[in-house]
Structures are given as C-alpha cells and as structure tokens.
Amino acid sequence: MRHHTRPIKLFLPIMALLLALAPAAYAKPKIVLLATGGTIAGVQPKEGEPGYKSGEVSVDQLIEAVPEIKEIADLTGEQVANIGSQTMTNDVWVKLAQRTNEVLKGDAAGVVITHGTDTLEETGYFLNLVVKSEKPVVLVGSMRPATAISADGPANLYQAVALAASPEAKGRGPLIVINDEIHYAREAQKINTTQLDAFKSPNAGPAGIFIGGKPHFLLPNDEPHTTKSPFSVDGVKAESLPRVEVVYSYANFGRDSIDFLVQKGVKGIVLAGVGDGNTTDEALEGLADAAKKGIAVVRSTRTGSGIVARNMEVDDDKLGLIASNELNPQKSRVLLMLALTQTKDPKKLQEIFNTY
Numbered sequence: 001m002r003h004h005t006r007p008i009k010l011f012l013p014i015m016a017l018l019l020a021l022a023p024a025a026y027a028k029p030k031i032v033l034l035a036t037g038g039t040i041a042g043v044q045p046k047e048g049e050p051g052y053k054s055g056e057v058s059v060d061q062l063i064e065a066v067p068e069i070k071e072i073a074d075l076t077g078e079q080v081a082n083i084g085s086q087t088m089t090n091d092v093w094v095k096l097a098q099r100t101n102e103v104l105k106g107d108a109a110g111v112v113i114t115h116g117t118d119t120l121e122e123t124g125y126f127l128n129l130v131v132k133s134e135k136p137v138v139l140v141g142s143m144r145p146a147t148a149i150s151a152d153g154p155a156n157l158y159q160a161v162a163l164a165a166s167p168e169a170k171g172r173g174p175l176i177v178i179n180d181e182i183h184y185a186r187e188a189q190k191i192n193t194t195q196l197d198a199f200k201s202p203n204a205g206p207a208g209i210f211i212g213g214k215p216h217f218l219l220p221n222d223e224p225h226t227t228k229s230p231f232s233v234d235g236v237k238a239e240s241l242p243r244v245e246v247v248y249s250y251a252n253f254g255r256d257s258i259d260f261l262v263q264k265g266v267k268g269i270v271l272a273g274v275g276d277g278n279t280t281d282e283a284l285e286g287l288a289d290a291a292k293k294g295i296a297v298v299r300s301t302r303t304g305s306g307i308v309a310r311n312m313e314v315d316d317d318k319l320g321l322i323a324s325n326e327l328n329p330q331k332s333r334v335l336l337m338l339a340l341t342q343t344k345d346p347k348k349l350q351e352i353f354n355t356y
C-alpha cells in the first residue's frame with residue numbers, strides 16, 4: 001500500500017492547480033455593450049408592417065434576443081442613450097467616448113456600440129479620433145427594426161460581439177459591422193436609404209467580411225487613430241466644442257447661407273462642394289471672406305467618394321482655405337471641430353486634414 005502514497009500526494013495538488021486554472025482558461029472575453037438606440041432597437045406598430053420608431057428596445061432586450069452571444073462572450077450592457085441617430089448630438093458623443101475610454105481601462109476585452117445607421121459613420125469617426133485604447137471598439141446597426149420579418153439586427157449584433165472579442169480586431173480603430181461586412185469607421189459611409197447593403201467604404205473598400213460568423217480581415221488600417229491621435233475628450237464638456245456647420249453647393253448656389261453662418265459666429269464652415277470641392281464664384285467669395293475673418297473653411301465634396309486635393313481647381317493658398325482630402329463633409333465637420341480645439345492656423349489645420 002505504501003508505494004501508492006507518493007503519486008496520490010502529487011496528484012492532489014496538480015488537480016487543485018488545474019481546477020484553479022480552469023475558469024481562467026475557459027473564461028469568455030468580457031465585452032461591454034453600450035446602447036444608443038437606432039433601428040436595431042426599433043419597433044414597428046405591428047409585426048410585418050412598414051414604418052417604425054427607432055430607439056425603443058432596451059439594451060437588456062437586445063442582448064436577450066441573441067442567446068447565442070453567451071457562448072462567445074461574457075456580455076453586459078449599458079444604456080447610454082436611446083435615440084434615432086438623426087438626433088445625435090455632441091453631448092451624446094462626448095458621453096459615449098468618455099464611457100468607452102473608462103470601460104476599456106478596465107478588464108473588458110472590447111466594446112460594442114449599438115447605433116442608428118444615419119450618423120453611424122460620424123460617431124465612428126469621432127471615436128476613431130478620441131478613444132484612447134488599442135482594444136476593439138465595434139459599432140453596429142441594422143437596416144430593419146427588431147420586430148421586422150428577417151430582422152438583420154440579431155446577426156449583426158452577434159458578429160459585432162464576435163469581432164469585439166477577436167484579438168485580430170485590436171489596434172485597428174473603431175470598426176463598423178453591418179450586412180456581413182466590417183468597415184473602418186474612418187472609411188465607411190451610408191450610401192443607401194433602406195437597403196441591407198447600405199454601407200460602403202468608397203475610397204478603400206471593406207476592411208473585412210464575416211465567414212461562418214467569424215471575422216476575416218482584408219485590409220490593414222494604416223491611418224493614425226485612437227492612441228496615435230492627439231485629440232481627447234478627457235474632461236471635455238460638449239458645449240465647449242467649437243461650432244462647425246456644413247453648407248451644400250449646387251448650381252446657382254449663392255453666398256447668403258455662408259454670410260448667415262458668419263453672422264451667427266461659427267468657428268468653422270465645411271463646404272459640401274460639387275466635384276473636387278468646388279462651388280460658384282459667389283459662394284467661393286463668401287467662403288474666402290469668412291476665412292479672412294478667421295473662420296476655418298474646409299472644402300469637401302458632395303460626390304460621395306474621391307479626394308479633394310489642395311490647390312487643384314481652387315487656389316486654396318490665395319483664398320486661405322483647407323482641402324478635406326479623403327473626408328466627406330460630415331466627417332470633415334467632426335475633424336474640424338476637434339482640430340479647432342488645438343489650432344486656428346489654416347496651415348496647421350491642413351496638416352491635420354492631411355494626417356487623420
């Protein structure tokens with residue numbers, strides 16, 4: 001009998017060690033869902049009927065609707081807002097960014113943000129500039145409300161959580177998940193009003209796709225973002241962000257709306273210009289006058305893709321204007337607002353637009 005004692009003595013501590021390690025080895029990544037509303041949380045008057053109200057379903061109901069998520073992550077939810085994203089504000093952005101940063105400082109592996117699709121790309125780009133973590137931040141929306149036949153929200157949410165839990169998503173900046181695709185928030189744009197494939201990344205193409213519920217990346221993200229961005233929301237109050245507005249150009253566009261904004265005391269104006277950030281002679285004169293008064297004026301384009309190049313068709317040097325480069329008007333507004341917290345110098349602002 002005595003010769004059995006030693007193996008048993010060794011066996012017991014090894015078993016105890018294995019049992020202690022087991023929960024850690026099998027622990028699922030902790031993901032925090034920050035809900036803001038949108039169609040993904042939208043409800044129809046009656047199942048199958050057209051028309052709906054976004055931002056009706058609570059974060060807990062969203063999570064309960066996709067029980068499969070429990071198999072891939074330890075998910076907890078917080079309601080940051082419950083709105084249609086057409087009513088998104090700087091206030092919600094600052095709150096959301098500050099909470100994202102707080103959560104990512106803790107033991108969460110990543111954050112998923114549910115959001116309406118209308119301004120999803122703007123929120124994503126704002127976070128791209130002010131989140132201070134390499135951990136995954138995934139924004140997700142849907143085109144059909146939660147109560148629709150064949151709602152796309154549950155599958156999108158499952159994929160968003162899988163992406164946020166994936167080590168491959170680290171260090172890429174905020175990502176957008178919709179319709180089986182992954183987009184870099186900086187590149188993504190809503191290009192359709194109602195269809196499932198409403199998002200494209202017109203200049204770069206999708207960052208990746210989902211295969212069997214798993215993310216597969218196609219493109220790296222070489223742009224400086226998050227921890228490499230100089231912008232921050234630490235201690236920032238939304239009302240302290242400078243007012244930046246967008247004006248839209250078309251045939252026969254005059255300067256009245258530009259002059260009105262100058263009178264209103266805006267700090268920045270973004271032109272949603274025709275073609276290569278162009279506009280009528282009258283509007284261009286209005287913009288140059290605004291720039292002379294110290295208002296930052298960025299030329300972007302309403303075309304939906306391409307690059308607005310400096311001094312191509314418009315003499316930016318002479319008129320004191322800034323070219324938006326790859327950013328569409330709504331994203332130019334986001335960058336200009338944050339950039340104006342650091343400088344008003346058009347040359348430095350141009351460098352910022354060349355970089356982020």
Ligand code: DGL
Nearest residue numbers: 038039084085116117118
């Ligand atoms: N108004 C919309 C919003 O919340 C609904 C569109 C959507 O979420 O897809 O952005």
